Amino acid sequence: MALEVASKAATGAPDVLGDCPFSQRVVLTLEEKKITYKQHLIDLDNKPEWFLSVNPEGKVPVVLIDGKWVSDSDVIVGILEEKYPQPSLVTPPEFASVGSKIFGSFVSFLKSKDANDGTEQALLAELTALDEHLKAHGPYVAGEKVTAVDLSLAPKLYHLVVVLGHFKNWSVPESLANVHSYTKNYLVVPFALPLNSDFDWYMLLFSLESFEKTKPPKDEYIIAGWAPKILSSSIHWLAEIWINLVITNKKALPKNTSANLETAGINYDVISVG
Structure with a gap:
């Protein structure tokens, strides 16, 4: 009976394998051990009900082993090594x-x-x-x-x-x-x-x-999967800048502001206030 593994689907492309390095680690292990498996691609922005019912935390990867869904790539890889010892992937x-x-x-x-x-x-x-x-x-x-x-x-x-x-x-x-x-x-x-x-x-x-x-x-x-994390970080950073400007009444943005906005893919205009 094939194992089942739930991995992240690509951002904006739910039928395509996504960018989770921890999901790939688990599937890599299955491939290297020549273990037959069925893969479910999970759209993390629209998680299916069946997935949440067996995995309330909604995280990936999870693997169905002996009738139980197991999470955490470290734990999963350890169980796979015990259950399928050949070929061995044990690291000294x-x-x-x-x-x-x-x-x-x-x-x-x-x-x-x-x-x-x-x-x-x-x-x-x-x-x-x-x-x-x-x-x-x-x-x-x-x-x-x-x-x-x-x-x-x-x-x-x-x-x-x-x-x-x-x-x-x-x-x-x-x-x-x-x-x-x-x-x-x-x-x-x-x-x-x-x-x-x-x-x-x-x-x-x-x-x-x-x-x-x-x-x-x-x-x-991969880039699409990481972009929201970069944007979230940039929004937090911009909020700190705004607070700093309001509290101190500064009229100049911190060094590297333009470069950081461009790196995050944020369009902006420079305006004068006050």
Whole structure:
């Protein structure tokens, strides 16, 4: 009997796989373990009654396992590993937390309106730590085999690349060569390899067949999914500016205001008051 998984549908396209990196992590795990499953795409702006009846919190992903709907991608992946131990995706304990702070640092930097608040530097520090780890232990986090930590990182890194590129015109520095290699095809040539030997190709994250199958079909769906979060952050930021102007009777907007409005996709006019 096939498992059932409820994942986020694309914003504005309820019949298309959406932009939730946690949903993709679960489906990636199902694909890598060759587990048969049925996927339900959930429009989070118009959640069906059946979904809310089995999952009152209305969050995704959730998976139907042994007649019970289970939420939280960490919990789901753990249950899948216990119930379907082969092929194993267990990450060695010493590597399980590698890259775990990247996503939070990415979100903080994305929502930041202050170029000097340290959020970019914090993200770069986390990416640099991943780069150094991959240099020492790669090509994957735990060596030559994909494990659960890679399947957790893959969607998050993809969102980072797409979303920061679109909203902040920002990209992972080329100096972090191991991070770039981690997300592409990577040819490993052992130092003492005889000339007539076959090379070993490692299909890295974004090139995995399972990743191609489970990611949103267009980057535009990822951007559309993140846009409301950016807008919400910008509205809060603008409210703070307005309060500041009213209380202090300032007539000049804070530094980088125009750039931040444009980044958020907000049209505006400059007017003089008083």
